[in-house]
Amino acid sequence: MRIDRLGDLGTAAEVVRAVAGAAARHAMPPPAALVGDWFGAGAVIAPSVSVQPIDPVEAFAVPPGRRDGAVGGGWIGYLSYPDAAADDAPPRIPEAAGGWTDSVLRLDADGCWWHESLSGAALQPWVAAALSSPPMREYYEIDWEEPDFAQHQAGVLACLAAIGAGEVYQACVCTQFTGRLRGSSLEFFADAVTRTMPARAAYVAGDWGAVASLSPELFIRRAGDEVTSSPIKGTLPLHSPPADLLASAKDVAENIMIVDLVRNDLGRVADTGTVTVPELLTVRAAPGVWHLVSTVAATVRAEVPNATLLAATFPPASVTGTPKGRARQLLSQWEPKRRGVYCGTVGMASPIAGTELNVAIRTVEFDAAGGAVLGVGGGITADSDAEAEWQECLHKAAPTVDYVRERSTAS
Structure with missing residues (x-):
């Protein structure tokens, strides 16, 4: 695993906007983000992750780790409430979806951002470029x-x-x-x-x-x-x-x-x-x-x-x-x-x-x-x-x- 200190990049909202804009320009999947109190961090952001529909029983099928501090990457996604309702209508979006990310951007408790990669890969150039540019707000x-x-x-x-x-x-x-x-x-x-x-x-x-x-x-x-x-x-x-x-x-x-x-x-x-x-x-x-x-x-x-x-x-x-x-x-x-x-x-x-x-x-x-x-x-x-x-x-x-x-x- 690789961990690189990135320093003060701004708020979680600013970072997710920055990588989202860059991912769109490169025709890549959008980011996924966890913001708030996650894994002892203030935010964990996957700069680009392909989130695809899966069988609900396969959601979060990763052996449990226990290391404090680093996150590295993993499977990120959702699992819907399983029951139908009185109208018996089908789901509006897939019942479960998610994807694997090899690397994340993590905001620690002191306001410092880190790049972490499970495979030991360096921060991708397109992500580095995005993080060095002012994020753009969308409508x-x-x-x-x-x-x-x-x-x-x-x-x-x-x-x-x-x-x-x-x-x-x-x-x-x-x-x-x-x-x-x-x-x-x-x-x-x-x-x-x-x-x-x-x-x-x-x-x-x-x-x-x-x-x-x-x-x-x-x-x-x-x-x-x-x-x-x-x-x-x-x-x-x-x-x-x-x-x-x-x-x-x-x-x-x-x-x-x-x-x-x-x-x-x-x-x-x-x-x-x-x-x-x-x-x-x-x-x-x-x-x-x-x-x-x-x-x-x-x-x-x-x-x-x-x-x-x-x-x-x-x-x-x-x-x-x-x-x-x-x-x-x-x-x-x-x-x-x-x-x-x-x-x-x-x-x-x-x-x-x-x-x-x-x-x-x-x-x-x-x-x-x-x-x-x-x-x-x-x-x-x-x-x-x-x-x-x-x-x-x-x-x-x-x-x-x-x-x-x-x-x-x-x-």
């Missing part, structure tokens, strides 16, 4: 349409009835904003991460479309035999006092139920007695909202492949319900449209650094024709109020949708 606009209020309310009320009947204890009922992109999906991503600074942002693109994830949530972090998951459940708008989250019986109950579900999921593949909860009910800020976050940890032997780990834990607990199997069945009846990448996962599996995957919430899915879908939802418990759940969806979407609307109006 984008998205015209959004709000979700169907009546359909969402019907889903929430059906969920409350199922809770009352004892079929489920909790379920995450979701809806969708739909829109039309004009311009660059990568510019949308670079703009959004600069404004909102999400913890688990990710971007991948190909001929099939693009995924721009502005997620705050960690689904899986795996390094060697150590696995952690940090489910988010419980939400209030940022203008509310954060202490109100811990005082909310509904939000606390919602989080604890999902923690138990994550413990159960990891327990299916972990060494007996190793599942712990090192963090419970921590209040953290995310774009536009406060969240309750907990962390579940476990020991999963390195010989257990990622496919087995994902079979036990995917889709993420925080976006399904309890019990998980029945919640998924019912959600497919209550939600009129397929979730797609939303509530799936985006991330990277590195043979050096391990595997890190987000929960693909606050995530926009772009198809090849420019259609855009932004999913939003929330966990329903017996204490939920249907109209309050609708408002929670709007609060979660606001940092993305309202800014794009304001930007389009101003332009």
Whole structure:
């Protein structure tokens, strides 16, 4: 492996814009990017990677590494939420896609960029030239349409009835904003991460479309035999006092139920007695909202492949319900449209650094024709109020949708 110090190249958004422009000029595939808290870095960017559709069972099929610091490269891509919806429509983009990158640009905690290559190759001249030139901003606009209020309310009320009947204890009922992109999906991503600074942002693109994830949530972090998951459940708008989250019986109950579900999921593949909860009910800020976050940890032997780990834990607990199997069945009846990448996962599996995957919430899915879908939802418990759940969806979407609307109006 080769590691070269590059120094201060600017922000993650500036670097991804620079390599994207150069890749386009050289008729190469676009970059892929992880921005926020990934592998102990502030960003991991593959300057050009061919992201192709694959069989979902092959996603992230890389043996788990455990080296701290360097990432080197690996398989980067996404895996969609697997279930259909009431309309039984096919996926809008491939159910899974990804590609291998031999090298990455990594931003460390001190603001220094590094070039890393698994094969020991030097920084490619076209990348070096791109990084030495001012990045160019591209154009984008998205015209959004709000979700169907009546359909969402019907889903929430059906969920409350199922809770009352004892079929489920909790379920995450979701809806969708739909829109039309004009311009660059990568510019949308670079703009959004600069404004909102999400913890688990990710971007991948190909001929099939693009995924721009502005997620705050960690689904899986795996390094060697150590696995952690940090489910988010419980939400209030940022203008509310954060202490109100811990005082909310509904939000606390919602989080604890999902923690138990994550413990159960990891327990299916972990060494007996190793599942712990090192963090419970921590209040953290995310774009536009406060969240309750907990962390579940476990020991999963390195010989257990990622496919087995994902079979036990995917889709993420925080976006399904309890019990998980029945919640998924019912959600497919209550939600009129397929979730797609939303509530799936985006991330990277590195043979050096391990595997890190987000929960693909606050995530926009772009198809090849420019259609855009932004999913939003929330966990329903017996204490939920249907109209309050609708408002929670709007609060979660606001940092993305309202800014794009304001930007389009101003332009």
